[in-house]
Amino acid sequence: MSDQVFFEDVAVGQEIPLLTKSVNTVNINMYCAVVWLMDRIHFDYPFSVERRGLPNIVAPGNMACDYYTQLLNDWIGDQGVLKKLTVQYRNFMLPGNTLSCGGRITAVEANGVTGTVDLELWIKNEDGVTCVPGTARIELPARANQ
Amino acid sequence: MEASLLDEMGWVPYIGSKYAPHTGEPVTARDIRRYALAIDDINPIFFDREAAKKGKYGGLAAPLNYFSWSVGVPGAEKPTSELGEDGLSSFVGVPEIPNAFDLGWMRGGEEIEHFKPVYEGDCVTVTGEVVDMKEKHGKSGTLIFVTSVFEYRNQDGDLLVKHTVTMIATPRKD
Numbered sequence: 206m207s208d209q210v211f212f213e214d215v216a217v218g219q220e221i222p223l224l225t226k227s228v229n230t231v232n233i234n235m236y237c238a239v240v241w242l243m244d245r246i247h248f249d250y251p252f253s254v255e256r257r258g259l260p261n262i263v264a265p266g267n268m269a270c271d272y273y274t275q276l277l278n279d280w281i282g283d284q285g286v287l288k289k290l291t292v293q294y295r296n297f298m299l300p301g302n303t304l305s306c307g308g309r310i311t312a313v314e315a316n317g318v319t320g321t322v323d324l325e326l327w328i329k330n331e332d333g334v335t336c337v338p339g340t341a342r343i344e345l346p347a348r349a350n351q
Numbered sequence: 352m353e354a355s356l357l358d359e360m361g362w363v364p365y366i367g368s369k370y371a372p373h374t375g376e377p378v379t380a381r382d383i384r385r386y387a388l389a390i391d392d393i394n395p396i397f398f399d400r401e402a403a404k405k406g407k408y409g410g411l412a413a414p415l416n417y418f419s420w421s422v423g424v425p426g427a428e429k430p431t432s433e434l435g436e437d438g439l440s441s442f443v444g445v446p447e448i449p450n451a452f453d454l455g456w457m458r459g460g461e462e463i464e465h466f467k468p469v470y471e472g473d474c475v476t477v478t479g480e481v482v483d484m485k486e487k488h489g490k491s492g493t494l495i496f497v498t499s500v501f502e503y504r505n506q507d508g509d510l511l512v513k514h515t516v517t518m519i520a521t522p523r524k525d
Contacts, residue, residue, distance in 0.1 A: 226391065235389035239382070240420040241427055243438040252437075266458050270416040271390040278394075278415070283407040286465075287415060293460040 209282040211348040212320030217310050221324070224276040224306040228264050228298050236265055264298040269328055269337035276306045276326070277341055284346040288321075292339040302330045308341065318350045356493045356522075357486045365448045370479035370499070375422040378473050382421075383413045390414060412468035418503050418512045421475040446481045446499065454520040459496060462515040467505070474506045482515075495520040 230248075237247050245252040246263055253259045269292055277287050298304060305328070312323040326339040357363060380400075387397035392414055396406035403411040413421065427439070435452075469475055479501035487494045496517055503512040 232389055232391055235385065239385040239389050241424060243427065243434065245436075245438040249438075267416070267419075268390060270461070270463065271392065271414060274415045275390070275392045275394075278407075285407075289462065289464045291460070291462040294458055 209284055210280060210345060211351075212313070212315065212322070212345040213348045215310055215313060215320075215322055215345065217313060219310045221276070221280045221308045221310075224272065224279060226272050226304045226306060226328075228300055228302040228304060230262065230300045233262065233264050233268075233300065236268060240265075259297065261299045261301075264300070266294045266298075266337065269294070269298065269339070272304065272306045272328060273326055273339055273341065276308065277324075277343060280308075281343050281345060286319075286344040287341065288344055289342040290339060291341070292326075292337050294337055296330075296334055296336040298328070298330070298336050302336075304336070305329045311340075315347070316344070318347055319344045320347055355486060357484060357495055360448070360450060360454070360495070362448050362484055362495070362497075365446060366481055366484050368446055368448075368481050370446060370477075370481075370501070372476055372478045373422055374474055374476040376474065378413060378417075378421050378469055378471055378475070380411060380471050383411060383417070383471060386417050386420070387414055390416075408468050408470070411471040413470075415465055415468055416463070418463075418465075418469055418475065419477070419501075419514065421469045421473065422477045422503070446497070451520075453523075454495070455523040457519050457521075459517040459519040461517065464513040465511075466513070467509055467511045469505070469511060475503055475511065476505075477501050477503050492521060 233247055242265055246257055246259060247265055248262055250262055253262045270290060273290055274287065308324040308326045310322055311325050314321045322343050322345055324341045326341055327335050328337045329335050383397055395402035397414060400411050479499050481499050483498040485496050496519055498515060498517045501514040502510060504510055
């Protein structure tokens with residue numbers, strides 16, 4: 206619990222530690238297999254490129270929500286709570302991409318024993334293109350109440 | 352005044368229509384472990400019951416975003432011969448509206464409000480409703496936005512997630 210972040214530690218404008226995710230065909234395949242997602246654009250290169258006009262097979266967009274969930278949970282620690290996540294799908298996440306997942310605090314509100322924190326979120330590929338912008342609301346414990 | 356694709360499709364009366372409820376089978380430790388491997392989130396709370404017990408959820412729970420998959424995809428588990436060429440039989444988030452697949456669909460965005468995680472052994476039920484449809488005319492043609500709200504509950508009736516999904520339908524190019 207030594208690295209628990211508290212409400213008193215955060216401020217508007219602050220950025221949270223980045224999470225880097227590598228998109229590759231093995232993880233995409235694992236994801237499709239485990240959730241039974243059989244849309245060919247996630248695993249069939251000729252179909253994806255020739256029939257759908259995509260640059261490659263594409264990662265399921267939903268994986269962005271998993272990346273954000275990991276980004277936030279890694280930061281908020283055991284006592285933090287992810288309340289709400291919002292995403293907009295703008296650009297595909299493709300095999301070979303190295304994604305930087307990050308966030309910046311946009312609002313803070315003390316709430317008695319906890320504090321509510323709003324963030325804007327981004328997932329950018331190595332070319333700096335934002336693939337899936339988002340927002341989140343989290344709750345952090347207050348140090349005063351420890 | 353441009354012609355309305357939404358009117359042409361006859362979909363407006365379906366705002367307010369409900370999705371058939373669907374209940375998943377019990378979530379297993381294997382589901383949780385494999386999902387964590389797929390998203391490459393190697394937190395011991397997804398792999399080890401003891402670590403999970405001491406961790407933030409107090410027991411073995413799936414990565415939070417597993418909630419929708421814990422129900423399965425209604426209609427997706429069909430013999431290969433019954434699937435479309437694209438590998439799909441239906442899309443999550445597309446209601447039963449006439450000629451839905453005359454248009455191409457993609458996921459526009461979503462809002463996920465978390466109340467409780469999905470634990471090992473949970474049987475999750477989803478219910479949903481179409482809450483809005485609207486149309487936009489842009490450079491790339493006409494887009495129809497269909498917004499649905501889904502609620503996920505466990506076997507005790509506890510609300511786990513409120514999930515708002517916006518799907519975008521557009522005339523197919525192929």
